[in-house]
Amino acid sequence: MVLIHPGGFTVWFTGLSGAGKTTVARLVGEELERLDLAVEHLDGDVVRTHLSGGLGFSKSDRDANVDRIGWVASRLTRHGAAVLVSSISPYEAMRRRARERVEAYGAFVEVFVDVSLEECARRDVKGLYARAFAGEIEHFTGVSDPYEPPSNPDLVVRTGDEDPHASARRVLDKLAELGVVPDGARV
Amino acid sequence: MVLIHPGGFTVWFTGLSGAGKTTVARLVGEELERLDLAVEHLDGDVVRTHLSGGLGFSKSDRDANVDRIGWVASRLTRHGAAVLVSSISPYEAMRRRARERVEAYGAFVEVFVDVSLEECARRDVKGLYARAFAGEIEHFTGVSDPYEPPSNPDLVVRTGDEDPHASARRVLDKLAELGVVPDGARV
Numbered sequence: 001m002v003l004i005h006p007g008g009f010t011v012w013f014t015g016l017s018g019a020g021k022t023t024v025a026r027l028v029g030e031e032l033e034r035l036d037l038a039v040e041h042l043d044g045d046v047v048r049t050h051l052s053g054g055l056g057f058s059k060s061d062r063d064a065n066v067d068r069i070g071w072v073a074s075r076l077t078r079h080g081a082a083v084l085v086s087s088i089s090p091y092e093a094m095r096r097r098a099r100e101r102v103e104a105y106g107a108f109v110e111v112f113v114d115v116s117l118e119e120c121a122r123r124d125v126k127g128l129y130a131r132a133f134a135g136e137i138e139h140f141t142g143v144s145d146p147y148e149p150p151s152n153p154d155l156v157v158r159t160g161d162e163d164p165h166a167s168a169r170r171v172l173d174k175l176a177e178l179g180v181v182p183d184g185a186r187v
Numbered sequence: 188m189v190l191i192h193p194g195g196f197t198v199w200f201t202g203l204s205g206a207g208k209t210t211v212a213r214l215v216g217e218e219l220e221r222l223d224l225a226v227e228h229l230d231g232d233v234v235r236t237h238l239s240g241g242l243g244f245s246k247s248d249r250d251a252n253v254d255r256i257g258w259v260a261s262r263l264t265r266h267g268a269a270v271l272v273s274s275i276s277p278y279e280a281m282r283r284r285a286r287e288r289v290e291a292y293g294a295f296v297e298v299f300v301d302v303s304l305e306e307c308a309r310r311d312v313k314g315l316y317a318r319a320f321a322g323e324i325e326h327f328t329g330v331s332d333p334y335e336p337p338s339n340p341d342l343v344v345r346t347g348d349e350d351p352h353a354s355a356r357r358v359l360d361k362l363a364e365l366g367v368v369p370d371g372a373r374v
Contacts, residue, residue, distance in 0.1 A: 038266055040266075068238055071237040071238070072262070075268075078225070
């Protein structure tokens with residue numbers, strides 16, 4: 001038995017609502033499971049259910065939410081999990097804090113899912129943008145609340161210009177390049 | 188690499204404020220680390236900082252807090268951690284829910300730290316009982332809020348009658364008996 005299971009890491013997908021964070025993270029997760037990694041997907045909705053019930057969308061509540069995800073991600077990384085986070089996480093400072101927490105135990109890979117507000121609003125999968133533009137939702141990122149793009153992301157994927165599978169492939173290539181998934185794996 | 192790291196488990200210490208849950212859990216944790224296990228101690232205060240900031244002590248907030256701890260404990264158990272929870276966790280139903288979550292991945296060992304209200308109030312390490320009896324703290328477990336003792340705990344320790352080291356030793360003996368710490372380990 002070992003004190004710390006080696007090999008844990010966190011891939012943190014940040015971007016606007018509807019950018020495709022969850023979709024790409026799921027595809028990455030499926031491939032990581034095929035590689036026999038123990039995946040934990042901390043998706044925005046899962047987290048709001050299990051960790052952050054009661055928190056809203058003010059800056060302080062958003063910060064608390066992201067900080068909580070970062071803390072759990074760091075604990076799981078310590079124990080060897082392949083952690084996938086998909087969360088708007090709009091503030092650079094809180095993403096940096098998450099990185100610091102995680103890097104105490106394993107790699108932190110920030111993936112900016114970079115899709116324009118116009119494209120996200122056009123997709124409007126959940127019908128939220130229409131309501132946000134109509135003023136029915138306060139604190140909606142990109143509409144009535146800020147989004148700070150990563151200044152130095154480990155990877156940028158643009159699901160507006162490529163298929164989500166292609167984006168997932170590039171994430172997996174990056175993980176192989178960083179040595180956090182096995183060399184020579186079919187990724 | 189394996190999909191699930193085997194061997195994770197959660198020891199859940201429940202009992203009144205001041206019963207000695209944290210003290211015994213720390214002693215157990217130190218010994219588990221000597222056995223090279225990867226320990227995560229989800230202590231009441233740690234959890235209130237990292238997971239449950241903003242929650243109070245109403246029944247619904249207490250339930251949310253305990254449910255959150257149970258969820259995190261289950262995720263960590265899945266990845267092979269030796270999880271120690273020290274939390275008043277006054278309601279049987281929520282402890283049962285935590286057990287169900289954890290047992291999907293590993294053993295759940297409920298330890299009732301059974302010390303009388305009178306003894307806890309006499310110790311009053313944090314000065315909280317004096318304030319609770321004076322009516323200055325609402326929802327104080329055992330004084331102005333219920334505590335439901337476990338109906339079927341895996342182990343009962345009474346730090347009123349024995350040294351915390353003796354209590355910790357009995358927890359470790361139980362873990363050895365359950366086979367979740369190595370056979371023949373000096374516990």
